[in-house]
Amino acid sequence: MNELSVNHLLGIKYITKSDIDLIFETADHFKEVINRPIKKVPSLRDVTIANLFFENSTRTKLSFELAEKRLSADVINFSAAQSSVKKGETLIDTVNNILSMKVDMVVMRHPNPGAGVFLSKHIKAAIVNAGDGAHEHPTQALLDSFSIRERLGEVAGKNVVIVGDILHSRVALSNIYALKLQGANVMVCGPNTLIPQHIHKLGVKVEHDLRKALNWCDVANMLRVQNERMAISYFPSTREYTQQYGVNKNLLDSLDKEIVIMHPGPINRGVEITSDVADSGQSIILDQVQNGVAVRMAVIYLLASKIKN
Secondary structure (H helix, E strand, C coil): CCCCCCCCCCCCCCCHHHHHHHHHHHHHHHHHHCCCCCCCCCCCCCCEEEECCCCCHHHHHHHHHHHHHCCCCCCEEHHHCCCCCCCCCHHHHHHHHHCCCCCEEEEEEEEECCCCHHHCCCCCCCCEEEECCCCCCCHHHHHHHHHHHHHCCCCCEEEEEEEEECCCCCCHHHHHHHHHHHEEEEECCHHHHHCHHHHHHHHCCCEEEEHHEEEEEEEEEEEECCCCHCCEEEECCCHHHHHCEEECCHHHHHHCCCCCCEECCCEEEEEEEHHHHHHHHHHHCHHHHHHHHHHHHHHHHHHHHHHCC
């Protein structure tokens, strides 16, 4: 199979295992391209991509923009993070204005869950979900799995724990879908208040003791606490959270085995992980950033090839 089963990347729950395999094979190729002296390929010379960010983003936006430019696409950036564009109708108006400029693909981050799905039903362009509320963030989950595969050889059969603010995290949900689809064993770990009630229905284990979780896993994906999504306090203090759920070098060194540390960024250094962990040989955080460009190039390239057909 040389094409994706979907016309949009709206979430991991809409794609198949063979879609993931195809994205990874394509990303392997693009990773070689990125490491060459000339980093551009002319693959998408006739394709116009609009980046619509209705919510602040630094890393994801830069990563997408770099991926698009490496593929020689024409790029339009629209930042509505500061504007009052919140309602569905305004969203369609905004996008229709951009589409009237003959845009082929829209990469969108939006505070409302399901915004990408809503859009895909109303416009002709291919949609890539760059994060919708606390719902999904599919390209992050793909680059996380790609990074695990690169470090450990495969994802199937590996034990992966996602630690921290599971409740407010779109990264956690997309990662659970992606890891389960590839045959990994998944556990979530954090304070009771930050674990969604029915999460076990997704086939994941729940553990509140960080040391037990770390001794179980091959990979620990550390999430930051998303204070900006919290209307109330979910734990007594940051200091107490760090004491119970923060990873430092002493804790890592005291485990029965060496585990891989990941983080989707931005890191709150000294809260969920200390600097000596983030910058250690066990961390693949910078690999994740580099792989993000290759994976996003693969997604954009594969979706664009469906537009052309």
